[in-house]
Amino acid sequence: MSQFALFKLAVIFLTRVPVALSGKVSDEDINLSSRYFALVGLGIGLCMACALWLLSLCLPMSVAILFTLGLGLLITGAFHEDGFVDVWDGFGGGWCKQQKLDIMKDSRIGTYGAVALIILMLSKYQLLLELSEGVAKLLFAVVMAQTLSRMTATSLIGKLPYVQLDAQSKVKPVAKVLQPTSRAILYASGVIVLLVGVSLFEFSVWHSLALLGTLWLTRWVCQQWFSRQLGGYTGDCLGAAQQICEIVVYVFCVVSLQ
Structure with a gap:
């Protein structure tokens, strides 16, 4: 696939945005498309930020925020939230690895x-x-959270063995390998967002480094958590990691930008 086709595949994978893609999709294409997951997050963040700004012009900010969160769910189809829920159900309700995987693939919520x-x-x-x-x-925090959370969650690929679940469950196929070039593109996407923050907002280089360090620590905690529970990761685990990292970015912004 061309790089543009890989980007479109990433959009199809992470969102409900209708995008046309011709030809068959291989496992290798899915692996390569993961390099653009942070850029897709940037697009989601920009859409949410624009909607939040427009809604805030005619609605109380509290209502505008609520509707913007709803828009984010519509854009992604609650893809990551679904993984977050499945992980908590599986890890909380299962006693062994197989039982946890069985609970995670169940469409019901516990x-x-x-x-x-x-x-x-x-x-x-x-x-x-x-x-x-x-x-x-606020708008910058939304864009940054959507981008950096996907960058961090995607960077878990290759750090743990992949637990085979696709043939049995409702989840989509998941990238299992993150090549060095893909990892570089993924990280560059997050760095670009941080550089914009340093240039336009009260977000210093030290803030940027502290946030990256916090996200690296969060990724390490998630990695240890998934390894202890499953001995690896699934697509649901990546979705849960993205949601956790998104919350971490918002917490960091509340602490540092106030």
Whole structure:
């Protein structure tokens, strides 16, 4: 596939945006498309930020934030939130690896997942509301969170063995290899967003380095968590890692940009 086709495949994989893609898709194409996951996150973040700004012109900020979170769910089809819920249900309700995988592939939601989802969405709403005193900072935080969270979650690929689940479950096929070139493109996407933040907002180089360090630590914790629970990762694990990293970015912004 051409690089543009790989980018379109990444859009198809992570969102519900209707994109035409001709030809067959191989496992190698899926592996290569993961290099653009952070760029897709950047696009999602820009859409959400634009919607939030427009809604804030005619609605109270609290309502604008709520509707913007809803828009994010529509764009992605709650893809990552679904993985987050499945991970909490599986890890919370299963006693062994196979039982955890069986719970994770079940389309029903359990108590662990339901409570985790409520806390997740309330956390996003409250953290964004805390940032709403400065609209520019709020919009930047949304774009940054969508980009860097996908960069960090995708970078887990190759750090752990992939637990085969695709043939049995409702999840999409998942990239299992992240080549050095793909990893470089993935990281460059996040660095570009941080450089824009340094240039346009009160986000210093030290803030950027501290945030990258915090995300690296979060990734390490997720890596240890998945390894202990499953001995590897699934697509649901990557979705859960993305949601956790998104929350971490918002928390970091609340602490550092206030």
